[in-house]
Amino acid sequence: MSKRIIIVGGGIGGTIVANGLCNILRSEIARREISVSMLSATDKHFYQPGLFYLPFGKFRESDLYKNQKEVLDDRIDFKVDPVTKIDIQDNTITTESGNIHEYDYLIIATGSRIRPDLIPGMKESAHWFYDLDGARRLREALEDFKGGRVVINVNAPHKCPVAPVEVTFMMHSYLKKRGLLEKSEITYTYPIGRLHGIEPVSNWLEPEFESLGIRSETFFNTKEIVPSKRSIETEEGASLPYELLITIPPHSGAQLIEDSNLGIGGWVPTDPQTLLLEGSNNVFVLGDTTNIPISKAGSTAHFEADVIIENLSALITEGRWAKNYDGKVFCFIETTDERATYISFNYENPPKVGAPNQMIHWAKIGYNRLYWLSIKGLL
Ligand SMILES: Cc1cc2nc3c(=O)[nH]c(=O)nc-3n(C[C@H](O)[C@H](O)[C@H](O)COP(=O)(O)OP(=O)(O)OC[C@H]3O[C@@H](n4cnc5c(N)ncnc54)[C@H](O)[C@@H]3O)c2cc1C
Structure with missing residues (x-):
């Protein structure tokens, strides 16, 4: 029987995982041994870091959004149907429309809210x-x-x-x-x-x-x-x-997490290395929704997504664990509207902040445009 992977949440973390799995597991998907589905709360993909520039007149509203379908691999079965309950004992999720979906592997990527x-x-x-x-x-x-x-x-x-x-x-x-x-x-x-x-x-x-x-x-x-x-x-x-x-x-995590008794404040207890829900071997968690004490950032979700893609595809095709997450985070820091610096760190190595310059500012502006390629796995 085909293995069902369900991703809950179509933000940066969920989207990168979904596209990455489709790329690596393309043969298995073509042979119908694996299916990849995504359930999200909206049909739009939102580039949240662009919000920072909006009040200063440096970002157009129309550049904040794309249709979620447009940023997803065609092989993903995408539905807008918010999840209302996750049952990790039964391996099922229930949605707002009343549908119940069974999964073999679940990825929780429901982010955080103000x-x-x-x-x-x-x-x-x-x-x-x-x-x-x-x-x-x-x-x-x-x-x-x-x-x-x-x-x-x-x-x-x-x-x-x-x-x-x-x-x-x-x-x-x-x-x-x-x-x-x-x-x-x-x-x-x-x-x-x-x-x-x-x-x-x-x-x-x-x-x-x-x-x-x-x-x-x-x-x-x-x-x-x-x-x-x-x-x-x-x-x-x-x-x-x-x-x-x-x-x-x-901030707190998604209401769904509390309603499913998965974590206080909506933060899901997550193993910092394996990114598995604590005590589970088939539920992965990434991005803002984890309770891992590191920065909640798009880059965190991206690096975690890369680890989950590798581990889940290796588990399914070869029955082995590929690698652990090392806590990597990268953030640009705009220091004027013309200069920026950045920090890069992981569990072992704290960041060093270098002198801001114009080149790093332009690198951040460039990334704001390249984001749409990066979530498709093209960068
Ligand atoms: C102003 C601002 C500036 C930022 N700047 C940066 C930056 O410069 N660099 C950086 O790395 N990060 C930055 N971030 C942080 C970054 O945007 C988030 O950390 C990142 O989006 C988290 O990714 P995620 O996938 O965990 O969650 P999100 O991207 O928030 O996605 C969550 C998804 O889950 C869906 N969802 C929620 N509940 C349900 C449900 N019940 N059922 C189904 N789907 C559901 C949502 O609709 C959404 O699609 C910034 C954020 C803001 C607000």
């Missing part, structure tokens, strides 16, 4: 760029901004470890270009006792922020935002006023 609703006042009064509506509203707020106190308020957990840092640098460039820097003050807040969760990034940021006159507040855990006072109140008892508040809302 939760501004978890902090009183945040939804009503803060700006963010982590979804399309938020990025559009921030674009309007920036157009209307005449100067004042700008607060970049980071909450955890969140995806893309460096987007909060990038938006802080970008705000500085933006205000300078508009001649508003003299009339403004930028403050960056972070929940723990340093400027970033990744220590070398924090050490690099300190002098960079200082040289640009960017203020910072650490041990800053947002308790509430009070719109009438235009202030952020913290668990530590501090109060910080603002004229423009850009927040990175806390």
